[in-house]
Amino acid sequence: MSKTDVLIKELVTKYGKNRNSLMPVLQGVVQSEKCLSEETLISIARELELSAAEVYGTASFYTFLDTVPRGKNIIRICKTITCHMKGKDEIILALENMLRIKVGETTHDKKFTLLTANCLGWCHKGPVMLVNNEVFPEINVQKSIEIIEKFSKETA
Amino acid sequence: MENKTLKKIDLIFAGYTSTKYKVLEKTFQKTPDEIINEVLDSGLKGRGGAGFPTGLKWKFTKNQESDVKYVVCNADEGEPGTFKDREILERVPRKVFSGMAICGRAIGAKEGYLYLRGEYTYLVPSLLKEIEIFEEYSKQYNYGFKIFIRLGSGAYICGEESALFESMEGKRGEPRNKPPYPTVSGYNSKPTVINNVETFATVQVICKIGAQEYKKLGTTDSRGSKLFSVSGDTPIAGIHELELGMPLQEFVDEFGDGDTKAVQVGGASGHCVPRKQFNQTVIGFEGIPTGGSMMVFNSSRSMYNVLHDYLEFFTEESCGQCTPCRVGCQQLLKGIEAVKRGERPPSYLEDLKRLAQTMKIAAKCGLGQSVANPFNSIIDNFREEIIY
Ligand SMILES: Cc1cc2nc3c(=O)[nH]c(=O)nc-3n(C[C@H](O)[C@H](O)[C@H](O)COP(=O)(O)O)c2cc1C
Ligand code: SF4
Ligand code: FES
Numbered sequence: 001m002s003k004t005d006v007l008i009k010e011l012v013t014k015y016g017k018n019r020n021s022l023m024p025v026l027q028g029v030v031q032s033e034k035c036l037s038e039e040t041l042i043s044i045a046r047e048l049e050l051s052a053a054e055v056y057g058t059a060s061f062y063t064f065l066d067t068v069p070r071g072k073n074i075i076r077i078c079k080t081i082t083c084h085m086k087g088k089d090e091i092i093l094a095l096e097n098m099l100r101i102k103v104g105e106t107t108h109d110k111k112f113t114l115l116t117a118n119c120l121g122w123c124h125k126g127p128v129m130l131v132n133n134e135v136f137p138e139i140n141v142q143k144s145i146e147i148i149e150k151f152s153k154e155t156a
Numbered sequence: 157m158e159n160k161t162l163k164k165i166d167l168i169f170a171g172y173t174s175t176k177y178k179v180l181e182k183t184f185q186k187t188p189d190e191i192i193n194e195v196l197d198s199g200l201k202g203r204g205g206a207g208f209p210t211g212l213k214w215k216f217t218k219n220q221e222s223d224v225k226y227v228v229c230n231a232d233e234g235e236p237g238t239f240k241d242r243e244i245l246e247r248v249p250r251k252v253f254s255g256m257a258i259c260g261r262a263i264g265a266k267e268g269y270l271y272l273r274g275e276y277t278y279l280v281p282s283l284l285k286e287i288e289i290f291e292e293y294s295k296q297y298n299y300g301f302k303i304f305i306r307l308g309s310g311a312y313i314c315g316e317e318s319a320l321f322e323s324m325e326g327k328r329g330e331p332r333n334k335p336p337y338p339t340v341s342g343y344n345s346k347p348t349v350i351n352n353v354e355t356f357a358t359v360q361v362i363c364k365i366g367a368q369e370y371k372k373l374g375t376t377d378s379r380g381s382k383l384f385s386v387s388g389d390t391p392i393a394g395i396h397e398l399e400l401g402m403p404l405q406e407f408v409d410e411f412g413d414g415d416t417k418a419v420q421v422g423g424a425s426g427h428c429v430p431r432k433q434f435n436q437t438v439i440g441f442e443g444i445p446t447g448g449s450m451m452v453f454n455s456s457r458s459m460y461n462v463l464h465d466y467l468e469f470f471t472e473e474s475c476g477q478c479t480p481c482r483v484g485c486q487q488l489l490k491g492i493e494a495v496k497r498g499e500r501p502p503s504y505l506e507d508l509k510r511l512a513q514t515m516k517i518a519a520k521c522g523l524g525q526s527v528a529n530p531f532n533s534i535i536d537n538f539r540e541e542i543i544y
Contacts, residue, residue: 019326019327020324020325020344022326022327023324023326024306027307058326058327061311061328061329061330061475062308062309065309080236080465080469081237081451081466082237082388084461084465085388117310118234118469119235119237119238120275121234121241121242121273121276122242123236123238123239123387124239124393124394125393126387130275133278135278
């Protein structure tokens with residue numbers, strides 16, 4: 001059994017073998033694998049006794065449930081109005097230059113995927129970004145680069 | 157109309173007492189009907205935006221015959237410009253869980269769910285710790301109420317109550333037809349009370365100080381105080397608890413930077429109020445209701461950019477289930493771009509306003525229905541900025 005299949009079994013045991021567990025199971029897999037491959041979705045469907053189409057239908061609806069491969073770290077920069085006013089464009093530009101990718105892309109070494117997001121709930125301290133599940137409010141170009149450098153060092 | 161002045165209040169974040177969950181002990185000496193009457197009497201209306209009377213929602217759910225009922229706390233907080241629920245969950249989660257437990261007792265539910273937006277995943281460890289404290293307490297007093305956390309995954313529409321239930325049931329976050337309302341058929345098609353984070357926290361406050369005391373604040377239509385998430389061109393961005401019913405002018409005097417041109421009240425799906433209307437606009441259910449988002453714009457801002465941002469937001473976040481909203485959002489966005497580029501005459505804006513009005517009637521849920529709020533209020537008040 002693959003590592004992913006073991007994880008799926010664990011998650012299903014934890015949350016219960018029913019449709020209501022689908023979101024927590026999908027989220028648990030994305031948390032560790034960063035992406036839901038076709039095989040993974042089929043395994044989840046089998047384990048929860050749902051059709052693969054139902055599982056795919058749900059997964060494809062949610063922005064955070066990626067069905068395309070992503071980097072080990074996912075950067076999400078808020079692009080909504082107040083962060084826009086506080087300078088999110090410069091930060092996006094700086095990180096695009098630093099990582100040599102455009103928004104939506106993943107670096108060659110698979111360390112980072114750069115994305116934008118809608119309001120992250122820190123508008124009074126914009127601009128703000130999420131790296132994986134960690135939040136970084138009140139960033140500027142300098143700070144955002146330092147944060148990503150730190151993640152880069154910590155990622156093997 | 158009652159004239160209120162701007163008044164800062166400190167109830168929601170006021171400190172915990174040393175005894176954990178003390179309010180429950182006191183409240184649970186009452187019967188479910190007495191609890192519901194207290195909440196009804198306080199005049200509390202939902203703090204998530206729509207403003208349905210909380211006590212009434214509880215009463216309807218209590219009156220449903222069902223062996224299983226649920227309490228759901230809506231912590232999906234995705235409305236642009238809103239960040240108060242996160243702060244409540246960070247600083248006073250005990251009040252939220254108290255409110256949920258009180259609701260459970262009142263309606264006869266044994267399970268409560270907190271639906272937390274995926275963007276707030278970092279709150280989970282501290283919330284789980286608080287749930288442990290709650291459950292110890294709950295066991296000790298034999299309350300038999302359990303609280304679980306469910307996470308969202310980056311979809312604004314899941315804040316809409318029926319989409320939220322769909323999501324909890326492992327489905328796409330597509331809003332359901334209404335009726336039936338959640339009080340009759342919510343999570344797992346069982347009678348469900350769904351309230352905003354701040355609503356539950358406020359219930360705790362009401363049970364602590366009493367409805368009589370609470371309703372001294374605010375106006376007949378808008379009892380009490382609420383949290384405002386203030387952002388944009390303001391020197392004091394942040395969360396401020398204010399008495400309801402104040403004129404917007406006083407808010408601007410307090411929070412503006414001296415050059416305020418407009419305030420977007422209620423987030424992207426709310427209304428844009430221009431300077432000339434500050435004086436006659438009341439913040440409350442008798443005027444412009446708000447889930448708390450107050451975005452302040454000064455005269456250096458282009459209202460075209462603001463509207464463009466909002467329309468992009470709706471276009472991305474529309475669940476795509478119904479045509480008026482899916483196609484309407486795209487057409488409004490393309491439409492103002494075309495007018496800006498001069499490819500369409502300014503009179504085209506009238507056609508677009510009619511489209512927004514149609515969406516208000518024909519869209520299936522609050523997302524599509526409310527696009528007309530920002531659209532028409534910005535076009536009407538800042539027409540030149542949209543055209544030139
Ligand atoms: C598109 C859309 C998004 C919504 N998002 C939220 C939200 O993030 N949080 C919230 O409490 N209510 C949200 N609501 C309102 C809920 O549907 C529901 O009315 C609310 O949770 C009821 O709680 P309340 O009565 O305590 O305000 C949203 C509604 C719509 C139409
Ligand atoms: S109005 Fe928009 S968000 Fe609501 S159901 Fe229709 S398409 Fe979905
Ligand atoms: S607008 Fe960026 S966090 Fe709200």
